[in-house]
Amino acid sequence: MSIRSPSPDSEIPDPETALRLERFLPYRLNVVGSYASRALGRIYSARFGIGIPEWRVIAQLGEFGRMTSRDIGEITQMHKTKVSRAVGELEKRGLVSRSENREDRRESFVALTGPGARIYADIVPLALAFEARWTEGLAAEELRVFERVLSMLTERGRHLAGAYHEGEP
CATH class of the missing domain: 1.20.5 (Single alpha-helices involved in coiled-coils or other helix-helix interfaces)
Structure with a gap:
């Protein structure tokens, strides 16, 4: 990675008031989260053929049971289109099923199927082992x-x- 010098026309910021990303907490939290997601994503992709959004949906359904896509998005902080695509992919693979919400027909409930529940059962020890390794020491x-x-x-x-x-x- 190369670091570019400021152009001759730009002002050099005051070191006391400059924003240093490597020390900016919101940025650092995002970087740490990105590393965790990428590492876990590789595990889930290799083992189960699913991506990060799909495993988040499976994890939420495994923990809470039947939910709406809106509720999944709220808990996981994923955009509704990302949740919708993940649910659609999981449904295509037979890992989740949808059922009508009689109180609000604009949405449906999503639940793990038997194969989806088995993947969740396999994911839990992998995730906990990853967390233990991450915090080791x-x-x-x-x-x-x-x-x-x-x-x-x-x-x-x-x-x-x-x-x-x-x-x-």
């Missing part, structure tokens, strides 16, 4: 503090995302 107290901080940042992020969505600064 961290003390139990460090993990507890990290979990607490991560929960706080998640809640603040949820609040800020809603505030910015509503037009607040």
Whole structure:
């Protein structure tokens, strides 16, 4: 990777006020999440022939049971078109089924089929082993503090995302 120098016409930012991505927490969280998703994605692709959106759908259905696509998207923070494509692919493969929502006919419920539930059962130990390997070498107290901080940042992020969505600064 090459780092370009600023053009002669541009101002050099003040080091005290410059945004340094490598130290900017939202960017760093995104990078860490991207590494985790890519590593897990390779595992699930090689073992089950599914991508990241599909395994997220399977994981949510395995944990919570029958859900709407809207609920899956809300929990996983995936866009509705991505959820829809993932559900469609999983349904084509016989891993999920859809049933009518009698209270709201615009949406349907999605549930794991027998083969989908078996994949979920295979995914769980792989995911937990990956998590253990990812956090290997961290003390139990460090993990507890990290979990607490991560929960706080998640809640603040949820609040800020809603505030910015509503037009607040």
